Amino acid sequence: MATTRPETMLGDTAVAVNPQDKRYKNLIGKTVILPLMNREMPIIADELVDSSFGTGAVKVTPAHDPVDFEIAQRHQLPEVKVIDGKGRMTGLTDKYAGLDRSQCREEVVKDLQTLGLLEKVEEYSHRIGHCYRCGTVIEPLISEQWFLSTKEMARKAMKVVEEGKIKFFPERWVGPYLQWLENLRDWCISRQIWWGHQIPVWYCTHCLSNKIEVIFKKEILINGIPNIGGTYLVLLRAGLSDKEIIGNMEDFIAHDIDTSNDGVICSIEKPVKCTCGNTYFLQDPNVLDTWFSSALWPFSVFGWSGKTFNELEYYYPTSALVTGYEILYLWVARMVMMGIELVGDIPFENVYIHGIVRDVSGRKMSKSLGNVIDPLDIMKTCGTDALRFALLYSGVTGQDLCLSEESFLMARNFANKIWNASRFVLMNLEGFTTSYSPLTTPRLDLADRWIISEYNSLVKSVTKNLGNYQLSEVVGDIYEFFWHKFCDWYVELIKPKLSQTTTRADVQAILVYILEGTIKLLHPFMPFITEEIWQSLRQFRVQSLGFKKETGELSTTNSQLSASIMVSPWPEYDEMMIDKKASEEMQLLMDVVSAIRNLRSETRIPPQEKINLVFKIDSSEKEKLIQTNLFSILLLTNSEKLEFGMPQSKDCVLTIVDGIEIYIPLTAIDREKEIKRLEKEIENLSSQINKIDQKMSDQNFLNKAPEEEIKKVKQRLKETKEKKNKLEQTLLCLKGG
The missing domain is CATH 3.90.740.10 (Valyl/Leucyl/Isoleucyl-tRNA synthetase, editing domain)
Known part of the structure; x- marks a missing residue:
């Protein structure tokens, strides 16, 4: 052997x-x-x-x-x-x-x-357990411990999940939870450590004198013979009193103890007297497993001690538990078992499982690796709201999230965008005293109807996803709406309308409507900046619309702003305001504008230079849409005029959007010089594509690189190919193809 x-x-x-x-x-x-x-x-x-x-x-x-x-x-x-x-x-x-x-x-x-019994000694590599603190080799030892019977508790904890009384988000964690409980053994709840709740079991020193082994602090003389300890019974028979034994005792070990033994008393307080008449007791030296104490948390914090308390009745069970998957068994399952067993009800209705924060390479953060991001540092440089937003934005439900400093910079930039957009709205509210809602007025144009529709769709999706704990989707949707729809498009489109008396009031009302609602949606995630903006909006209302001192509410039927955003009503969406046609038409206009902007960039037409546009449209419906929104297209593309039909000159570039042929005459550029420039850039892009293709064909890279890195390479390949295709299309136009 x-x-x-x-x-x-x-x-x-x-x-x-x-x-x-x-x-x-x-x-x-x-x-x-x-x-x-x-x-x-x-x-x-x-x-x-x-x-x-x-x-x-x-x-x-x-x-x-x-x-x-x-x-x-x-x-x-x-x-x-x-x-x-x-x-x-x-x-x-x-x-x-x-x-x-x-x-x-x-x-x-x-x-x-x-003895000649040793055949050979050889090197053998295997795993050896070491103490995580001092590095000492761990020796498995058999010892007597306290165990909790969990079979029946586990059955009940499984049943409440199977019946849907407790839901997991994401749902895939139900399987591991049930599997662990199904194979659960009795739980060892005692620990031999210094810190913890000492086990509330007391031993009568007389009833159990033959089962208690005493260890003295130092040698003492018993009948002239040095002694370092022994069983309590032997020490009593040697003539030592209880007081002398306990006074000299450093530690003791209780052997073969069973709760059915005489002299074993379970009590929070030290017993006064045993049934045998003895008044000396020793408390079990072990402490409870940390997770045993933690399993009592959902009800112990409300003063629970086996009786009913108003606070416990009010707060228990809680609505949700937020925790990491690494303590699903250690904590979540045990809280469920303890809650059902000791209180008679589940401790919470929903369990939201989040991942572990890792670095950008997917490694777990640790001081030894030097990849730890200190939240306090991020709060100083980017702000608390940015820290909160970045964590939520980067974390897909139930999966580990890979963080880099760029994530927080993105969130900081978003906070700046919110602040600047809010200042723009507040700076343009002069004269806004109307109390009517503009949402159904016939004066609303496509952009107005579109942003109102998109906002109501946002409220609908955010409310639904919050109910399903899809937090990353929620903050992602709000980010997309506020930055790319509200700021990038709507705010730019309505700037001229703010200077027109016929449209100013409607635009002001829509701006306030969108801003108030959006910061309400954002408040749970970015509480500080949204509260500051809310107070600015409220102050505006106080100054312009009046204030009821006796109630603390604003005297306006248009919007009764609460004293704090945190107690204001959650936004409600109106299904009638969700206009699919407006969304489709606006999407076409945005695609047209984006295509024109891309053509300007690719042909290096300076942003400040005015251009002319020629549209060839086969659909009368689309032509009508373009005609109606002609001013907006010219505004957003910095164009001087737009004609319909075919261009008079061949010196132009072409792009096609949903059947609309868009031509830009190139009177201000050197055609031959631009052709050479495009050919050289296309050649460079082809070289980049070949290099990326080689990298993606390297099996060694695919096997060893982090998943996040592979995604970045794939995205870079896609973007490079798209850019090359666009330049090739522009080159074809310049060559008269």
């Missing part, structure tokens, strides 16, 4: 082989003699033994190996403890008693060699 821990063979109680191993079938049931200890022990058959490993016969040391302990339980083998809690050999090891385990290892090998 082979072993990496020769010192533990002193505690062997059997040799095990696989029952299917033909080499040893005739030996099963026979006995062998354990060298050095001269102890007879049986040869047993167990399915757990791997007959292909080593000789196929393994030593069984139940007191010092978890797997061996399981084998011993199945075969009723004795447990011989040969290493104590301080790493020394026990009195059961004869001449090796008192030796340190490492020193004993050397002695055992030497003695086996002397």
Whole structure:
């Protein structure tokens, strides 16, 4: 037999082989003699033994190996403890008693060699457990512990999830939760550590005197003989009083204790007197497992002690628990078990599982790797709101999130965009005293109807996704709406309308309507900037619309702003305001404007230079749409005029959007020079595409690179190909193709 821990063979109680191993079938049931200890022990058959490993016969040391302990339980083998809690050999090891385990290892090998029983010593790589604090090798030891029977509690905890009383977000975590509970063993709730809730069990020193082993602080003389301890019973018989024993005691060990024993008392307070009349008690020195104490948290914080309290009735069960997947079993499942068992109800209705924050390469953050991002540093440089937003934006529900400083810069820029857009709205509210709603007035143009529709769609999707805990989708949708729809398009479109008396009031009302509603949606995620903007809006209302001192509410039917945004009503969407036709028409206009802007960029027409446009449209409906919104197109593309039909000159570039042919005459550029420039740039882009293609064909890169890096490379390839295609189209136009 082979072993990496020769010192533990002193505690062997059997040799095990696989029952299917033909080499040893005739030996099963026979006995062998354990060298050095001269102890007879049986040869047993167990399915757990791997007959292909080593000789196929393994030593069984139940007191010092978890797997061996399981084998011993199945075969009723004795447990011989040969290493104590301080790493020394026990009195059961004869001449090796008192030796340190490492020193004993050397002695055992030497003695086996002397007896001619050592076949060979060789290097063998395997995993060894070490203490995470001091690095000491961990020795498995058998010990008496307190266990909690969990079979029935686990069954109830599974049932409430199967019946839908507790929901998981994302739902895929239901499977691991149920699987763990289904295979749950009794829970070891005692720990031998300094800090924790001490187990509320007391031992009568007289009823259990033969089961309590005392260890003194230092040697004391008993009848003239130095003594460092012993069983409580022996010490009493030696003439020591309870006071003397306890006064000199450093520690004690209670053996074979059962809660049914006389003298075992479960009590939060120290008992006054035992039924035997004794008044001396020792509290169990173990503390409760941290997760046992944590499992009581949902109700213990409300003053629970087995009775009903108003606070507990009001708050329990809570609506949601937010936690990481790494403590799904350690904490979540145990809170459910404890809540049902001790309170009679589930502790929460929803469980939101989030991932772990990792660095941009997907590695877990740690000081040793030097990749930790300190939230306090981010708060100083980017702001608390930006920190909160970036974490939510980057975190897909239930998945780990890879963070970089760029994530926080993006969020900081978004906060700046919110602030600047809000200032723009507030600066343009002069004269806004109307109390009517403009949302249904016939004066609304396409852009007005579109932004109102998009806002109501946003409120609808945000409300739905919040209910499903899709937080990254929520903040992503708000970001997309506010920056790319409201700021990039609507605000730019309505600037001229703010100077016109016929449209100013309508635009002002829409701006306030959108801003108020959007910052309400954002408030749970970016509370500080949204509260500041809310107070500015409220102050405007106070100054322009009047204030009821007796109620603290604004005297306006248009919008009664609460004293704080956090207590204001959540926005409601109006299905009638969701205009699909307006969204489709506006999308076409945005595509047209974007295409014109891209053509200007690709042909290097300076942004400040006015251009002319020629549209060839086969659809009368689309032509009418363009005609109606002609001013907006000219405004957003910095164009002087737009004609319909075919261009008079061939010196122009072309792009096509949804069947609309868009021509830009190129009177201000050198055609030949522009052709050469485009050809050179297309050549450079082709070279880039080839390099990226080679990288994506490299199996070594695909196997070793983080998923985030591979996504970036794919995106870069896509963008480069798109740019090349656009330039090729422009080049074709310049060549008269």
